Amino acid sequence: MPYATITIDRDFTVADVPRRLFGSFVEHMGRCVYTGIYEPGHPRADERGFRQDVMELVKEMGPTVIRYPGGNFVSGYRWEDGVGPQEDRPVRIDGAWHSIETNAFGLHEFVDWAREAEVEIMEAINLGTRGVEAARSLVEYANHPGGTYWSDLRRKNGAEDPFDIKLWCLGNELDGPWQIGHKTAAEYGRLAQESAKAMKLVDPTIELVAVGSSNRQMPTFGSWEHTVLTHTYEEVDYVSMHAYYQEHDGDAASFLAEGVDMDAFIDGVISTIDAVKAAGKHTKQVNISFDEWNVWYQRGLETEDQPHQVARDWKTHPRLIEDTYSVTDAVVVGTLLHSLLRHGDRVRIANQAQLVNVIAPIRSEEGGPAWRQASFWPFARMAALARGQIMQLSLVSDQVSTKKFGEVDAVDAAATWDEERGKLALFVANRSLEEDGEVSLKLPGFTARSIASAEVLCVPEGGDRHLANVEDNQDAVTLVPLQEVGIQDGRVQLKLPALSWAVVEIDVESA
Template identity: 45%
Template sequence: MEAKVTAHARFTIADIDKRVYGSFLEHLGRAVYTGIYEPGHPTADEHGMRRDVIDLVRELDTPICRYPGGNFVSAYNWEDGIGPKEDRPTRLDLAWRTSESNQVGIHEFAEWAKSANTEMMLAVNLGSRGLDDARNFVEYVNHPGGSYWSDLRKKNGRADPWDVKVWCLGNEMDGPWQVGHKSAHEYGHLANETAKALRAFDDKLQLIVCGSSSAEMPTYPQWEATVLEETYEQVDFISLHMYFMNYEKNTREYLALPEKLDRYIGTVSGVIDYVKAKKRAKHDVKISFDEWNVWYHERKQDEKRVKEWDWPHAPVLLEDIYNFEDVLQVGCILNTFIRRSDVVGIACIAQLVNVIAPIMTEPGGASWKQTIYYPFQFASRYGRGTALQLDVDCPSYNADIAANVSYLDVAGVHDGDAGTVTFFAVNRHESEAITIDLALERFGEAKSVEHTLIKHDDLEAVNSRDNPDNVKPERKEGANLAGGKITVTVPPYSYSMIRVTL
């Protein structure tokens, strides 16, 4: 099978916001406790954070991390996580029917974020709480001093403010499962008044209002229209969430799901444009896709277990073990975000450690990279720059979710500072290799090309503590460069990064 791809230096989509490669940590399962935080671990630093995990996060180069939830935040009292640890209360987390020790709070997370080389993206509780608690939290985190909350921060050991710029106004408030669930009008009004109060403190904050928690919600997309009509002048982003499942074990259908993601983004982008026009607004609201990942391997049985257990602390929960097939899916998702970089300004893989995550840990023991670590790492490290509007001519197939799904899913990024053009390519064909004829126009002379491949003959292949390198990238020979054109053959069901030095 052949595919022709043309990249032209002047045919661009947008400059990519590096925060598209963001991450997420929630007080859920072992994401925090024995994930990033384990004081007794052999690698623990002076704050109790696992250095082995910090090293893996730094390798990902994820620029921003959303915290502390997720569903958890909708009944969370941020004040429980400050002050002497021995005085912090244990609370019941209603979202996941677990107990929360509050040994990790804003101070500990901030120290971890600094060590992991990532910025904080904090969420406020607009479920069980509201405006007053949100403004107090922002004051505690961001005010230099001379007020009650900022002076309390100083008393608790942090003299300088953290100056966090990005704040989420609640989480999934459209969901009946959410503590403090509200109608679109109720939530929109509360979010707008909270945003006004936060902007009275600092009008340069970037605020994210809750959109739909999935495209299947019965209120979608009217929720977006109603909430944005209430909040448009006060917010910078609207959040979307989507998880990808393959319960039927149908790879062709599974790998077509990013077509649904693309429609989801396109629909909400249209709603944003409609409200902007209706408001005669001057500023743009973008999408924060702040929860996304493959999530189905452990989902059904664990959601059943949650209803049965008796408030355990940091239990094994939602620890999906990702396979090679999921590498292909994550690659296609990231390609979609790159191609939609004109409207998607933030995205957060959910989550970062242990809970539906690219990094796994063993309490007291090893940490390792799941299979999906690698496509996320490649996009994060090499997908910085300007997204290219590619011309792609490739055979396609029809799926239930969409017609004319290209067998070659590809995105291109031009990094003018580094002098590179990088292509991320997924071959969605089960049995045929694709020979890609890649033409570069107006980029100047191409000096060299590198091809890195992730391929395994078993779609169910996984990485584990005992076999952490079962699925991993390999540098391949055979990518030919001649006369400004590149020819490279990618095997069936494979992920490739093709990197051209100019």
């Protein structure tokens, strides 16, 4: 039975919990927008076409910021196509996802949707096929009060008040050869620098994210960030990171340890940022926006859900990468969230990709129901309970063996302390596939009064690790009470089922 001791000392904190860490992503891809968040004519749609069954799940899940409208899509997108009367908007080819884009849903619709969902907007601009002029025009359209061409056009289109979008992405994955408008690091760095300058001349209050490497395996990883930041350091506030993980060839042990890779990826980018800062004698601090991350089963180039690799008909909102997430996937999602939270002093923004249908925690069917996937639960609970300060953990754990990473901790964890509420939240996973785990939590500087709540996501009795929520069985995987948890001699003791993710909220008093 794996055993772990976790020490959380009142005096050792990492940073405040960045609320933008619990972000999501809405791209014009597949059925994320159309029949996802937006489906006029659906029995649960309102007069604007917003699906209220999906909206209810989004609010329950609790994302704080949503990146829009892409993704690969944005590198060929004309933002002007999505404003003005819907009947006048052009229908375009979307080369990124080999689809037809009707533009029935655009900037105004998303702003209205985001306001109802109570999320901040993270707007991406096209630096693939476009550049400085389109970027500054979009900022003027969105944020200038009025009296200019673009701001008056927004008012004419029905939005008297500015959208006041503060967070902007300077393109998407332009290091990737698959990207429309792919560039070298030097080409992108100069374009991003000049676009950033022009955008901040329109609205100096905005925050900007420069494009980092599309993944850690890119041949230009490291050198890309260094070159881009050498050009843009004074103009930007963040550099982006993207990472997707999947189980290969039944190697579940390595898959469950992918948080180790995420930790190393983040640490590498931090080192590069700080090297550029030192070399350039900069005083400001650039941080990280991990604005795409998730489990994604990239099954192969021959399958229908790999759209730009397969000859097929051009369709509006085709089904693309609609992964069904299992108990195993949900535990991995939980550990990836742990990694992000542990690095919350430098990872100040993160967006799980995507929100609905497309590798998403929420699924919906056209004309039919919407439901939570297994991966919904770790995100929802951490978004709700991770408040106050991120705690610095000392974790000593028994090990599990993996092919990819060697020996890794069987138990993985993160924790936060909300002094105002007197709550300590422990988020913890057991990576062992077969053995239950025991965890002893030491709390110097705190007095544990009681267990406020304790829930676990695990394989239910009679199920297996591949169990998932589907349309005909939407609650097969859910959180259930963690049975074996209590306080003994000042320590919190808990027992974790094999292959599980749990959250324990403890009433504490600070010494």
